[in-house]
Amino acid sequence: MVGSAWRQPYLAELTFGEMFRLVNSHVSGHKLRILEVGCGRGYLSLELARRGHDLLGIDVNGETIKIAKQTMNTDPYSLERGRLEYQVSDFDAWNGADRKFDLVIFNRSLHHIPHHIRRILEQGSWFKSDKKLSGNLGVSVAQIKEEWQASGRKQHLNRFKQMYGPLRTLFEEKHLSWEPYIFWDIITDMRIPSTDTEMAFARCLMAMEKALIERGAINPVLFCFSGENAQN
Numbered sequence: 001m002v003g004s005a006w007r008q009p010y011l012a013e014l015t016f017g018e019m020f021r022l023v024n025s026h027v028s029g030h031k032l033r034i035l036e037v038g039c040g041r042g043y044l045s046l047e048l049a050r051r052g053h054d055l056l057g058i059d060v061n062g063e064t065i066k067i068a069k070q071t072m073n074t075d076p077y078s079l080e081r082g083r084l085e086y087q088v089s090d091f092d093a094w095n096g097a098d099r100k101f102d103l104v105i106f107n108r109s110l111h112h113i114p115h116h117i118r119r120i121l122e123q124g125s126w127f128k129s130d131k132k133l134s135g136n137l138g139v140s141v142a143q144i145k146e147e148w149q150a151s152g153r154k155q156h157l158n159r160f161k162q163m164y165g166p167l168r169t170l171f172e173e174k175h176l177s178w179e180p181y182i183f184w185d186i187i188t189d190m191r192i193p194s195t196d197t198e199m200a201f202a203r204c205l206m207a208m209e210k211a212l213i214e215r216g217a218i219n220p221v222l223f224c225f226s227g228e229n230a231q232n
Helices: 009-024 043-050 062-073 119-123 137-155 160-170 182-188 195-215
Strands: 033-037 054-059 084-088 103-106 171-179 222-229
Touching (some): 009 043, 009 182, 009 195, 033 043, 043 054, 043 062, 043 084, 054 062, 062 084, 160 171, 160 222, 171 195
Parallel strands (some): 033 103, 054 084
Antiparallel strands (some): 171 222
């Protein structure tokens, strides 16, 4: 838990909790059959199952699926939830294409890029990192951009247009919004001795990013797309 937002309840609530509420706000209907692609440790699938839906979560990472199954098997609400299943599978080679689902969720799995906004936190010794940014702003910005581009080349990450184009082709768009997400990476490595200060600062970071997105002052990195099958 050391390098994760799960290390503190209020940080998990601010990140994974907000993500669940965002997704759940677009899940309409009861007892839906839902496929989550890239489910990771399964928290989202678990919470949706607890609301009565039938869930299948798939992920290529066997270790995260192992954790998801452990959590599923020790869930105190197992008798009250919908059906829940996890599989280790690469979506490109998934063997369940014949199964039918009412809803398919890609939660932070179409695109993932590490972000670095840490100069202020490093100055206050509130950020733990193996690399230190230069005191020169121009050099720091160049370093951040180089890390971002290197990560994108290595992981073959999709840009927004590469994701949005196929989504618009396959689905009738019902909702598109940009959501704060950069703050996740900041608070993951943030270490503030006072829990009250840490909680307040984390909420401030999220609110600041949301305000900057709404003003168009920064380019957002996380979008929420909801659509219906264009063939229906």
